[in-house]
Amino acid sequence: MVAVSKGYLVPAADFAGTVHSVFATACNLTVDGRLLTVHDAAAPHTPTSVRVVSWRPRARAGGPARCAGGILTFGEHALDLRALPVWTPPPPPPPAATVPPAITAAREVARIRERHVEARGIPAVPGLAARAESLLEALTGRPRDVPRAVAGLVGLGPGLTPSGDDLLVGALAVLSRAAPGSAFAGSAFPALAYGVRRHAHRTTDVGAHYLRLAAAGHFGEPLVNLVDALVTGAARAAVPALTQAALRVGASSGADGVAGVLLGLRALGSSPDRKAA
Amino acid sequence: MSSIREHRIYPNRYQDSVALMALSAALAELPGVETASVVMGTGANLDNLREAGLGEVDAGPGDLVVAVLGEEEAVARALELADERLAEQPSGDAGDGAVARRTLRTLRQAVEENPAHNLALISVPGPYAAAEALKALRLGLNVMVFSDNVPLDQEIEIKRFAEERDLLVMGPDCGTAIVNGLPLGFANVVRRGRIGVVGASGTGTQEITTRVHQLGEGISQALGTGGHDLSAEVGAISMLRGLRALAADEETDVIVLVSKPPAETVAKTVVEEARTLDVPVVICFLGADPAAFGGDGQGVHFARTLAGSADAAVALARGETPPAESAAPPYDQVRFAPGQRYLRGVFTGGTFCYEAQLLAQDAGIQAASNTPVAGNLALADVRASTGHTILDLGDDAFTQGRPHPMIDPLPRDERLLAEAADPATAVVLFDVVLGYGSADDPISGLLKAIGEANARAGREGRALAFVAHVCGTDDDPQDRSAVVARLREAGVLVAENNAQAAAIAAGMTP
Numbered sequence: 001m002v003a004v005s006k007g008y009l010v011p012a013a014d015f016a017g018t019v020h021s022v023f024a025t026a027c028n029l030t031v032d033g034r035l036l037t038v039h040d041a042a043a044p045h046t047p048t049s050v051r052v053v054s055w056r057p058r059a060r061a062g063g064p065a066r067c068a069g070g071i072l073t074f075g076e077h078a079l080d081l082r083a084l085p086v087w088t089p090p091p092p093p094p095p096a097a098t099v100p101p102a103i104t105a106a107r108e109v110a111r112i113r114e115r116h117v118e119a120r121g122i123p124a125v126p127g128l129a130a131r132a133e134s135l136l137e138a139l140t141g142r143p144r145d146v147p148r149a150v151a152g153l154v155g156l157g158p159g160l161t162p163s164g165d166d167l168l169v170g171a172l173a174v175l176s177r178a179a180p181g182s183a184f185a186g187s188a189f190p191a192l193a194y195g196v197r198r199h200a201h202r203t204t205d206v207g208a209h210y211l212r213l214a215a216a217g218h219f220g221e222p223l224v225n226l227v228d229a230l231v232t233g234a235a236r237a238a239v240p241a242l243t244q245a246a247l248r249v250g251a252s253s254g255a256d257g258v259a260g261v262l263l264g265l266r267a268l269g270s271s272p273d274r275k276a277a
Numbered sequence: 278m279s280s281i282r283e284h285r286i287y288p289n290r291y292q293d294s295v296a297l298m299a300l301s302a303a304l305a306e307l308p309g310v311e312t313a314s315v316v317m318g319t320g321a322n323l324d325n326l327r328e329a330g331l332g333e334v335d336a337g338p339g340d341l342v343v344a345v346l347g348e349e350e351a352v353a354r355a356l357e358l359a360d361e362r363l364a365e366q367p368s369g370d371a372g373d374g375a376v377a378r379r380t381l382r383t384l385r386q387a388v389e390e391n392p393a394h395n396l397a398l399i400s401v402p403g404p405y406a407a408a409e410a411l412k413a414l415r416l417g418l419n420v421m422v423f424s425d426n427v428p429l430d431q432e433i434e435i436k437r438f439a440e441e442r443d444l445l446v447m448g449p450d451c452g453t454a455i456v457n458g459l460p461l462g463f464a465n466v467v468r469r470g471r472i473g474v475v476g477a478s479g480t481g482t483q484e485i486t487t488r489v490h491q492l493g494e495g496i497s498q499a500l501g502t503g504g505h506d507l508s509a510e511v512g513a514i515s516m517l518r519g520l521r522a523l524a525a526d527e528e529t530d531v532i533v534l535v536s537k538p539p540a541e542t543v544a545k546t547v548v549e550e551a552r553t554l555d556v557p558v559v560i561c562f563l564g565a566d567p568a569a570f571g572g573d574g575q576g577v578h579f580a581r582t583l584a585g586s587a588d589a590a591v592a593l594a595r596g597e598t599p600p601a602e603s604a605a606p607p608y609d610q611v612r613f614a615p616g617q618r619y620l621r622g623v624f625t626g627g628t629f630c631y632e633a634q635l636l637a638q639d640a641g642i643q644a645a646s647n648t649p650v651a652g653n654l655a656l657a658d659v660r661a662s663t664g665h666t667i668l669d670l671g672d673d674a675f676t677q678g679r680p681h682p683m684i685d686p687l688p689r690d691e692r693l694l695a696e697a698a699d700p701a702t703a704v705v706l707f708d709v710v711l712g713y714g715s716a717d718d719p720i721s722g723l724l725k726a727i728g729e730a731n732a733r734a735g736r737e738g739r740a741l742a743f744v745a746h747v748c749g750t751d752d753d754p755q756d757r758s759a760v761v762a763r764l765r766e767a768g769v770l771v772a773e774n775n776a777q778a779a780a781i782a783a784g785m786t787p
Contacts, residue, residue: 238660
């Protein structure tokens with residue numbers, strides 16, 4: 001087992017923590033109230049993950065985890081984090097020509113997502129669509145209602161990161177990355193991030209971790225790549241592949257995250273910016 | 278009978294969402310259960326449980342909640358089933374929805390459990406595959422190495438090690454085999470029979486075995502060698518061993534060898550070996566000139582195409598003379614708009630792509646490709662087609678970090694749509710590969726893409742020709758006849774085999 005890269009928020013200094021949860025190809029470690037995920041290199045980067053090759057996690061939840069001198073140990077594993085390549089996302093796209101390309105490509109993204117959901121037989125989560133619409137209405141017309149709309153979504157759905165959480169992360173990604181070029185996104189992102197921070201405790205530990213990261217503008221690699229392509233229109237031909245990469249995250253998290261991206265794009269499309277355009 | 282509601286809480290238990298939804302559905306389907314839900318105990322989910330009539334549950338976000346409403350006995354049964362399923366799938370196993378079963382952990386355990394086991398299938402990351410293969414060989418097992426990216430020196434080492442022990446190594450990068458009637462990897466449901474195949478090409482082997490089945494004969498064994506076996510360095514160790522094994526097999530009357538062009542010296546060795554055997558051997562070295570190896574005779578028959586190989590093998594098995602390899606059958610020409618002039622091939626099978634390029638060359642079409650045959654052009658950017666283009670979407674350039682398009686055909690469907698949207702495209706050629714390992718439903722998305730492509734072309738005053746072939750049998754889980762019928766209903770010209778499809782497509786191209 002060898003570490004091959006790490007995210008830019010993985011602590012560089014020594015730390016001590018515990019093993020939070022163990023999965024088929026991933027382990028979550030709790031470090032200073034945050035999660036650090038060690039996962040197979042087949043999965044894409046997140047800000048707080050260490051990617052490794054050829055491993056099968058051998059650790060027990062609750063066991064100790066420690067990083068000293070750049071060597072991370074937990075369970076039966078010891079990983080050398082020194083001199084690892086660090087994945088860092090690019091800065092948000094420049095503020096030129098943002099919204100129209102996003103709106104155009106959204107239809108394509110929606111179509112690919114629809115096929116993905118159909119092909120994998122991912123069932124709809126009761127109440128998710130209606131609550132997502134409430135969030136959209138709040139974002140675009142009733143900013144004061146945003147926290148309440150967020151409360152309806154946080155923790156909604158089965159799984160490790162409930163669907164509502166993933167959807168919120170997708171929406172936050174759009175608003176965060178589009179903020180430099182959109183006054184609407186510039187005000188909607190902090191409003192949504194506030195609601196998310198306020199209610200993050202209502203979901204699973206893992207869901208809360210990714211919600212808090214997103215509220216601070218930190219997202220996984222597939223989401224950053226897809227959203228940047230959408231809001232800049234710079235890599236239109238790559239949108240299908242980027243959409244598929246984002247859809248492949250987790251069991252259903254990818255589909256929910258992309259639903260959030262689409263919701264974010266819709267919010268941009270009905271924003272004052274869009275009307276002005 | 279009155280309903281009751283009950284729930285169970287599993288503290289700090291994490292499962293992925295699809296697994297939980299599958300469990301919810303399984304519980305809800307039990308007779309007497311009105312509704313059931315398996316979710317994490319977040320506030321939003323607990324609200325939903327209440328609204329669904331599943332009652333008040335006092336749980337935290339890290340707890341897994343199983344809640345059931347229904348007849349008393351049914352509820353008890355459902356909770357028991359949930360308990361069993363959750364126990365089978367250990368806490369924290371981010372599975373794919375399938376329930377985990379007790380499994381053997383080592384090859385040694387498997388051999389100890391049943392000493393009759395004599396074949397191990399190795400599928401681990403390439404750098405570790407040789408070590409696992411050696412473990413299996415030391416236990417006296419033949420080996421199929423599904424893994425790719427195994428260093429060549431390690432491939433040579435395990436093959437020589439196996440030779441010394443009279444064992445067979447199929448692979449590395451061996452995706453297809455049928456052993457004693459059991460399909461391994463990407464393989465089809467074919468009847469057992471008297472034709473044996475040794476293939477350095479997975480889809481090549483699939484095409485030959487399925488056509489043999491369609492022609493009414495069957496397969497004794499189909500052995501894979503991996504794509505590097507016929508290189509000068511490896512020296513066809515596995516192909517020669519497979520050839521000798523089939524020659525000694527009483528159930529094999531005819532042998533077919535299939536490969537992309539081997540190293541010339543290696544090919545000569547293989548052909549010479551074939552000429553010494555008592556059983557007839559059909560050889561298909563795609564793109565190679567049979568004259569370089571002495572041509573037909575002395576028990577050896579050369580075929581130019583995969584389908585031609587199967588046709589020849591069936592004829593020989595029946596004591597007949599191999600038929601001449603057929604040209605493209607008649608077809609209706611499509612009236613293309615001015616400017617439509619290119620052939621675009623979108624393949625999931627690498628050997629199909631290779632064969633299609635060769636046959637297109639016969640028709641005077643020099644195509645670009647991500648895997649060009651000799652005389653064709655390498656695409657500068659695999660994402661953008663140029664002129665005539667024939668793509669292998671199963672190549673590494675397209676499959677890094679994602680499933681092969683035979684497993685997840687979405688990338689193929691997307692690319693097909695993109696090619697069809699190009700106003701210069703006239704003919705779109707593609708394959709559909711059925712069988713074990715391939716997508717359960719490989720064409721629903723494809724048909725949607727074709728519908729969209731035709732609608733767009735119609736709006737723009739263009740006409741498109743879609744030409745395809747379906748590699749598979751009616752006994753495959755996907756049912757070849759049903760797939761062919763659906764494609765034809767959508768206006769696709771479905772040829773009998775890949776060679777015919779390629780010849781038709783090349784002939785149609787203006």
